[in-house]
Amino acid sequence: MTQTASQHGIRVAGDTNVGKVRETNEDSMIVDPVRGLYVVLDGMGGANAGDVASQTARDAIREYVMQYRTTTDPRTLIEAAIQHASATVFNAAQQARERHGMGTTVVGCIVVDEKRAVVAHVGDSRAYLLRNGRVQMLTRDHTIVEELVDKGLLSAEEAERHPYKNVLSRNLGAKPETRVDVTDVELRPGDRLMLCSDGLYGYASAEAIQYLLGSGDAPEHVARDLIDLALRGGGGDNVTTIVIEAPQPPPSSTEVVRTTGAMQWWQRRSRFLQIAKDRGLTKNPIVRGLDPEEALELIASSLCQAVFHDLEKSTGVNVWTFAQNIAGGWFERSGEWAPLRALMDILATAARAVVDDIGVADPKLGFLLSIAVSRALVVGELAIGGLLAERLNRVDANLIKVHAAMQETVDTAQETALEDTGDRFIDNPTVPFLRPDRPVTSPGVSAELIKAIEQTITIARSRTSQRAELVKQILSSLETIAIDATGNFASAVLAAREIYGVRPVDDTGIMPLFDALDQARIITAASVHQITAPDAMRAKVLRALSSAHQRLVGATTGLVLEAVAPYSERLREVQAKTSEMRDQVAKFERKRADLERKYATTIDHSQPWEKRGTTEW
């Protein structure tokens, strides 16, 4: 028996079943949307007393609510109604011997409006709330075991295995009065409340109940499916359930586009193809050689389908793939830009015409689709833009290569001219402050020191990798500089020029050189400790080699600075020029913005936007 109802957008359905084992259904229910009253009762007691108890309580609750609902607040009303029912059942039990001990559980709910409900219960009939796909239990069973758990005398695990886990601590009818638990529930759009007897949750898993409640099916289907679920689980008890659904929230713009919008778009597919055909799609060079119908299918139909899927899924991936395939294929065939632009324009025009059609019938949907389809077309442009930029980079790289080849020819010609003079690079001193005769403090070099330096460098060489030619060269230079009795910079400058050679002034040329210098410093410092000499001599060697290293690094740095000097100068010039140009651009930008503003105030704004400008739209 299914009861369905709807009021104030709240949809309700209730269902009950005797189950597969019992002969009588001792459950009862109230589904009363007029009063917003929904109740599930599960009667108990021998000799058919259970059904009498639940029906007596049901009638008592209904009558009480009908009588007092306008004068009592919902929370007090349901509590008092249940108390009244308890007294009624108790009195009925007292009147006939065979009904002694009869009683009933109850879970009831008064839905005040679409935003508020009050739930009350006694016993182990339950109320659940489904919100955002999650189910929570609103009631706590009134069983002896559950109360022991509440008092901390039993653990949850122990309670689960307890032999008296189903023995109720409260029901209606055992005494004239009972304690009623009442809970206020704030309803949100789309929430579902479910009331049920233990015949449901005792024979169906919590996961399955959650799945069915959250399925999105109509309440009557959910109520029926929940009953079926309990029956499939054995149906060992009577089973009753009521599903109450708060009004669904209005669909968001995205949902409208994904559902109605996508459908409306797809329904106008033939109109889209027709406009594309009328606009000359089949004559576009990109589809040259194809049968017109084939061309329409390949291009227009594909885009129409891509837009449909993107609308449906709120993505842009299909239009992106479409545009990339079309543009990529055309570029691979060395196609010109103009046909591709014309093709995209035809498709955009057809798309806008279809959206305009939809807008005539449903302006709101037309507006939403207009934005969604425009965005889809932008995604197409982004995909094409990526390909164009890639090609631009490739052409730039080729241009650089051609320029470099041309520059190489010029350099070779200049080098040949230099060789003709017979001069070498190192014969042209270019660092004015590094004059060979510049005096420096001479530390004086004794024969013992020279021997110790040579010994150190020999050890350092043996510690250097075979392939580290540059480091070895630096070690030799350090030795020469360190034992130079004159103590001036000449040997350092000459050594630096030999090491520097002809290196490109960039990271690949300069950094390995300074790395090698640093490595040589570390190796020599370590090697000093391995020579056989007194500590004082080791200290002298270390000082001499450090000094040599400093001079070599100084001279090398001088050469690097000299080499980059023209570039630095040029860089400064370019930076100054760039800054000047930036200022100019900013000035013109401001000027243009002023002019645009001025122009904007003189145009006819009664014209549609796309027809206002001087440039043809």
Next chain:
Amino acid sequence: MSTEPPLARAYDNLRPIILQRLLDMRATLDPSFGRIDEATARAQISAVLEHLGNFLASGDLGSHRAFLQTFLAMRAAEAQGAAAVLAMLVAIGDTAAQVAQDELAGSIDGSELTLLLTRVTATTARAINDLVAEELARRTGQWNELAARERGKP
């Protein structure tokens, strides 16, 4: 003839909010915006938003193209490629439309402005691709010429 169309006025009122939202997400617009200080980023994004306002009022595609051409060149000088510029301008347009939708929800102006800004973004994307395609054709021609000259050498 009106001196200030209502949609342009509505856009102008929203500009500070759009600007702030763009500044908050500037590093996602383009990494180069994330590296520069807020004042500079504010000036650069403001220039784009101001131009968008003028384009909304005038609908003049010619001046819009001219602006985009300069903008592409300026961003290229900051080592930003054409695809990145396109993505950035689309993101700016989308954000502006989103702000219009959020801030003027339910009003006719809000709907019209959102739609107009979406169309402006589509127009911008189209124009950028046209400009890049023209530049590509120009450079391809240049390369062909230089390559031919190189091949012609003895």
